Amino acid sequence: MEEINIKDSLKITPIQIGGDPGKIQLVLNGYLDTYNSPEFQSHINNLIDSNVKYLVFNCNGLTYISSTGIGAFTSFLKKLKQKKGDMVLFGLQSKVMEVFELLGFTKFFKIAVDLNEALSMLGHDVAAKSTPEKKEDVESVEEAEDIFPLVFKCPHCGKKLKTSKPGKFKCSGCGGIFTVSDEGKVEPV
Numbered sequence: 001m002e003e004i005n006i007k008d009s010l011k012i013t014p015i016q017i018g019g020d021p022g023k024i025q026l027v028l029n030g031y032l033d034t035y036n037s038p039e040f041q042s043h044i045n046n047l048i049d050s051n052v053k054y055l056v057f058n059c060n061g062l063t064y065i066s067s068t069g070i071g072a073f074t075s076f077l078k079k080l081k082q083k084k085g086d087m088v089l090f091g092l093q094s095k096v097m098e099v100f101e102l103l104g105f106t107k108f109f110k111i112a113v114d115l116n117e118a119l120s121m122l123g124h125d126v127a128a129k130s131t132p133e134k135k136e137d138v139e140s141v142e143e144a145e146d147i148f149p150l151v152f153k154c155p156h157c158g159k160k161l162k163t164s165k166p167g168k169f170k171c172s173g174c175g176g177i178f179t180v181s182d183e184g185k186v187e188p189v
Contacts, residue, residue, distance in 0.1 A: 004043050006036045011061075012043065017119070022085075023054040025115070029061035032069030041072040048076065053085030056118045060091035065099050073109065086110070088118040097172045113161075113169045120164045147184040154178065155188040 001014040001024075010030035017023035024047060032040060044055070055076065073089070080087050090112035092100065100106050112118035149164045156176030163169060166182045168189065177189040 006030075006039045006043070009033075009036045010040060012040070014047070017054070017056065022052055023056075023122075024052050025056045025058055027058040027061065031064035032062065032072070033064065033066040034068045037066070037068045037072050040069070041075060044072070044076055045079065048079050048083070048085075053080065053083050054122055055080065055085075055087040056115065056122070057087065057089045058091055058115065059089055059093070059096060062096055063093065065096050067099070067103060070100065070103060070105055074105075077109065086122050088112050088121045090114055090118040092172055094173060094175065111172075113163065113172065116167070117164055147182075150180065150184050152180075152184075152186050155186055 001016065004012040004014070006012070010028065010032055013027040013029075015025045015027065017025055026044070048055070057073070073087075077087055088110040091114065092111060097106075097111075100109070100111070110118075110121045112121050149162055151160065151162045153159065154161055154171040154173060154176060155178050156171060157174035159171060159173035161169075161171065163180055166180045166184075168177065168179050170177055178186055179189060180186050
């Protein structure tokens with residue numbers, strides 16, 4: 001899949017997930033506003049129309065978003081839901097996350113900390129992890145399902161966060177690093 005450059009302000013790098021052309025990660029670099037949003041929307045709608053059902057937006061390089069940009073994401077989600085698909089955003093910088101929060105869209109979109117969490121939020125059929133084969137692995141997955149998804153407060157700033165699995169994470173609010181144990185215990189690093 002070819003990289004897309006929009007008006008020298010936004011670069012989109014599409015990457016297939018697990019070799020499935022219906023599951024795409026889109027790496028965004030630059031900014032998304034009224035100026036480039038129509039062309040951005042056109043490119044992503046063409047992807048969805050070409051039989052893509054699952055989109056994961058890697059927003060680590062997205063430095064700014066306007067309400068028009070968020071409107072584009074809203075239209076993608078609506079179109080994917082009509083196809084029984086879904087989408088997740090991850091890696092939102094604090095400035096970008098603030099716009100989503102200000103406009104009330106953090107409740108509307110699935111927003112993950114990293115790619116693994118994004119894939120697990122799309123569902124088990126999309127996740128990159130393989131099915132556990134050992135009995136102990138099955139038991140630990142079942143135990144984790146009792147605890148996760150876990151909603152908790154950042155140990156650094158108190159921001160409400162959510163994770164679907166244990167691991168090491170970065171707060172989308174303050175950037176503080178913390179770990180979440182298999183038992184759901186949250187500790188600052």
